[in-house]
Amino acid sequence: MVDVKNFLRDYAKKESLFKNKKVLQSNYTPDKVPYREDQINLLAGILAPSLRMERPSNIFLYGKTGTGKTLAIKHVTDQILEVAKESNLNLRVIYLNCKLKRIADTEYRLIAQISRELGQDIPPTGLPTDEVYKIFTKILEENKMLLLLVLDEIDEVVKNTGDKILYNLTRLNSELKNSEISIVGISNDLMFIDQVDPRVKSSLSEEELVFPPYNAIQLQKILKERSDISFEKSVIGEGVIEKCAAYAAKEHGDARRALELLRVAGELAERNNSEKIAVKFIDQAEEKIERDRVIDIVSTQPKQFKITLYSILLFSNLCSKNGNSQDIYTGDIYELYKENCLKCGTKPLTQRRIGDIIAELDMLGIINARVISKGRYGRTRRITLGVPENITKKINDMLKEGLGL
């Protein structure tokens, strides 16, 4: 066994590679946001009227993940709040990610969550939705304020529950006497806005901003800048920044990913008692990030989702063990799923529901499930695993233990 005490002693003695780790964490907002000056200036211009307590136009932001949408809006709203504080304006900014399961993924939950942020307790279920709207408007009327509502990944709610919610939100202003709301919608899906009702569209996207992806050179600059602040001098090995940038550029210029890659690589280097961050740690970091992401998603899923996923993994294992790389279909999974339910004492759901669950697992990116027709032999989903094998092993073990199988 390793001598823990010695390890800890060494660790304490050793200088950290990091000077300021916060700078690389995803919730960090830097003072300057490189290559987004235009967007930030525009945003500031559009939102500035809020400092005179005039309602700014609603805004719609487009752009792939990690192109700085969230960062830019956070940056601008932070500054606005600071200025507002100086003159004691009742200006509120609420940021909400609509993708969060069980928090803001339906109309009821979204409005309820906003009200909660404003300090009003709302039960998770039981109230009529318009009752929740009433409570929400009541808070606004009682405390005269200007509310900037930032709805991230707004396309997700609409995909799930229709665009009624957008209509209601945009209409809200005409009902409010004392307070006003501006909505900032953020979407990764460029086609999204064209699918909503034209009336809603015109009022929701009074202003539109597009965030183009960063290219590899820009990513390098960003990484360089942040790494200078976050790491001690000269711990970054040859070609590390370039490799991080290249990785991220491959993924449609995702800067968040690039920074995370660098941070995790740093942590790995530190753990390995390395003096420098070498290129090999980036490969490891890539793997670790993906593993953590998947494990995080899987572990927060409801039980039935876990059993379904476990059944898929098991079936895929059986197939490869028997040597035949057979395709996986819904029917096979359902049979196996029922068995597994029996084993862990859970009441099986219907195949209808499992079909939906498989589709949702596909949306989460853990598996790929495409609807295909096998001609004479019917129609089904062909399922393949969406993550590398070394990770599925881990999930498999985790689920097995978690479900008591």
Added chain:
DNA sequence: CGAGATTCATGTGAAGTATACCTTTAGGCTTAA
């Protein structure tokens, strides 16, 4: 041989049900005057 009909396994939409939770209301009990 080829066009059109058939077929299968399950996708998919709509409507219904179960569950968990909500508010309101009415009755019963306690309390204080």
Added chain:
DNA sequence: AAGCCTAAAGGTATACTTCACATGAATCTCGTA
């Protein structure tokens, strides 16, 4: 009589079930060359 607690009634959101119909290409059928 007023105040407080409790339980029933009547309501909702959400996850799931039930029912019925839709899908789409491999296979079958049958007329024709």
